[in-house]
Amino acid sequence: MSPQDLFNHGLQEDGRRPREARRWYLLAIESGHQEAARRAAFNLALIEDEDGRIDEARHWYGRAATxxxxxxxxxxxxxxxxxxxxxxxxxxxxxxxxxxxxxxxxxxxxxxxxxxxxxxxxxxxxxxxxxxxxxxxxxxxxxxxxxxxxxxx
CATH class of the missing domain: 1.25.40.10 (Tetratricopeptide repeat domain)
Known part of the structure; x- marks a missing residue:
């Protein structure tokens, strides 16, 4: 599965099933594909921020670096x-x-x-x-x- 597909799976789950979205975003990040990883890190940060996980959100926003x-x-x-x-x-x-x-x-x-x-x-x-x-x-x-x-x- 391509890094973009991994990211897209995360998008599909985002808002409905955050645990699944996290899983797909982490896979996209681990793929090493720069653009997919950056976008996945940003979206993962949004989830963590919304859930009040400040340290995790801080980490993923920093990793996204957009x-x-x-x-x-x-x-x-x-x-x-x-x-x-x-x-x-x-x-x-x-x-x-x-x-x-x-x-x-x-x-x-x-x-x-x-x-x-x-x-x-x-x-x-x-x-x-x-x-x-x-x-x-x-x-x-x-x-x-x-x-x-x-x-x-």
Whole structure:
């Protein structure tokens, strides 16, 4: 069975039978096929994250090493209270230039800075998110910029 077939079997089970999906994803990862392994690691991380298995999710997101995985690692680390690790992962997602992950990471960096009271830094991240043209991130960033207008830079 090809690595892609292994991954596809995991997709078929995903959401219905997570244990079976895990098994197929692990087989795809073990196949050594770079693309199938990366996609399987990402999907396996999503399952582990959803099930609250933080260490396992962290491992598989790291193994996937995609911009979306970097963004999700930022979210995971932020949720665990690891602000510095979250910032690092969001920054990597931004650096990737990925059209989906980078703008969302810019926005989340803005939120983190805003909550920490670093309004000038937050403003910078929000402006980058607006400039990205990403519909959701830009819309949310514009709204947060309006709220920041009462705070001098």
């Amino acid at each position: 911009p979306r995985a970097m963004f999700n690692l930022g979210v995971l680390e932020e949720g665990c209270g690891n602000a510095e690790a979250a910032r690092q992962w969001y920054a990597k997602a931004v650096e990737s230039g990925h059209p989906e992950a980078a703008p969302r990471a810019m926005f989340n960096l803005g939120l983190m800075e805003d909550r920490a009271g670093h309004h000038a830094r937050a403003r910078g991240h929000y402006l980058m998110a607006v400039g990205s043209g990403h519909e959701e991130a830009a819309t949310r960033a514009r709204a947060n910029l309006e709220a920041l207008s009462e705070h001098p830079a």
